[in-house]
Amino acid sequence: DTAVSQTPKYLVTQMGNDKSIKCEQNLGHDTMYWYKQDSKKFLKIMFSYNNKELIINETVPNRFSPKSPDKAHLNLHINSLELGDSAVYFCASSQKTVSYEQYFGPGTRLTVT
Amino acid sequence: AQSVTQLDSQVPVFEEAPVELRCNYSSSVSVYLFWYVQYPNQGLQLLLKYLSGSTLVESINGFEAEFNKSQTSFHLRKPSVHISDTAEYFCAVSVTNRDDKIIFGKGTRLHILP
Numbered sequence: 261d262t263a264v265s266q267t268p269k270y271l272v273t274q275m276g277n278d279k280s281i282k283c284e285q286n287l288g289h290d291t292m293y294w295y296k297q298d299s300k301k302f303l304k305i306m307f308s309y310n311n312k313e314l315i316i317n318e319t320v321p322n323r324f325s326p327k328s329p330d331k332a333h334l335n336l337h338i339n340s341l342e343l344g345d346s347a348v349y350f351c352a353s354s355q356k357t358v359s360y361e362q363y364f365g366p367g368t369r370l371t372v373t
Numbered sequence: 374a375q376s377v378t379q380l381d382s383q384v385p386v387f388e389e390a391p392v393e394l395r396c397n398y399s400s401s402v403s404v405y406l407f408w409y410v411q412y413p414n415q416g417l418q419l420l421l422k423y424l425s426g427s428t429l430v431e432s433i434n435g436f437e438a439e440f441n442k443s444q445t446s447f448h449l450r451k452p453s454v455h456i457s458d459t460a461e462y463f464c465a466v467s468v469t470n471r472d473d474k475i476i477f478g479k480g481t482r483l484h485i486l487p
Contacts, residue, residue, distance in 0.1 A: 264416075301461055303417075303477040316474050350416055360405050360424065360467050362475060364416035 263287050264365035266351050272371045273341055281336045281368045283351030291315070292334035293352040293362065294326060303350070309334055310356065338370075346372045375400040375466050379478035387486045388456055394449040394481045396438075396464030406447040407465040407475065408438055417463065423447065434458075459485045 264285045273279055285292060293316075294306040307326040308316035314326070323339040338345060351365040376399045386392045398404060405424050409417040421432040428440040438449045447464060464478040 301411075301480045301482075303463065303480070305474060308474065352417075360407075360475075361419045361422060362417075364409075364418070366416045 264351055264353055264363050266349075266365040266368050268368060269366065270369050270371075272373065274373055275341055275343060277341050278337070278339045279341060279370070280338070281349055281351075281370075283334045283336070283365055285332055285351075285353040285363070285365075287353055287355070287363060289353040289355045289363070290331055291354045291356050292328065292331075293354075294334065294336050295350040295352065295364075297348040297350060297367070299347070307334075307336075341370075341372045343372050346370055375404065375468060375476050377464050377466050377476055377478035379464055379481050381481050382479065383482045383484060385484045385486055386454055389453045391452050392450065392454050392483065394462050394464075394483065396447045396449065396478060398445050398447065398464075398466045400445075400466060400468065402468055405467045406438075406440060407467070408432075408436070408447070408449050409463045409465060409477075411461040411463065411480075413460070420449075420462070454483070454485055456485045456487070458483055 267282045291310045293308045297303045306320050309328045312328045325337045328334045348367045348369050350367045352362040354362045378397045380395050407422045408420040410420045411417045421430045423430050423440045431437045436451045461480045463480045465475045467475045
């Protein structure tokens with residue numbers, strides 16, 4: 261009965277490759293997010309979708325492209341991976357009309373070699 | 374623009390001692406305030422939140438935080454910490470009546486000493 265799940269949990273890949281991270285929530289929330297947490301634990305929002313519509317798009321390289329096929333899913337595709345992309349990526353969801361609490365997934369640790 | 378400052382990157386404290394993790398925010402409009410906790414190798418979990426009403430909010434595991442509008446602070450306190458409280462604590466702010474963008478502080482690592 262996981263609320264927010266992400267796959268894979270670990271991802272090791274080489275520079276230049278293209279990879280995707282998947283996120284699913286079963287909470288019935290209407291808003292989903294992607295965050296990047298760097299090695300110093302600093303957490304920064306990347307994207308947010310509300311009802312499949314892009315709401316927040318922070319200053320993120322074009323190599324990152326989110327895709328929301330439905331309200332319960334928000335995937336992150338990364339092209340031409342670079343060393344600096346190594347981080348932990350967290351997906352989160354919330355229900356805007358109920359509360360501002362965000363529920364986080366367990367994270368995907370991406371290592372680019 | 375909003376910002377959150379957590380002055381202490383690490384706070385060591387002995388088990389059963391009290392602790393305070395400091396958080397100050399900057400905003401020209403009304404905000405919602407949060408404390409999230411991240412246990413090792415896990416995602417973030419909401420610890421407590423201030424949306425409106427009583428300025429003192431409590432969590433189920435003994436933490437409390439007080440919203441102080443004049444000092445723009447939302448410090449987190451616990452009267453007696455346990456080894457299981459070892460984690461990274463993030464203060465966060467969100468602007469009321471706007472999108473759900475949350476700005477996180479840089480986090481404070483609570484290190485419990487035996």
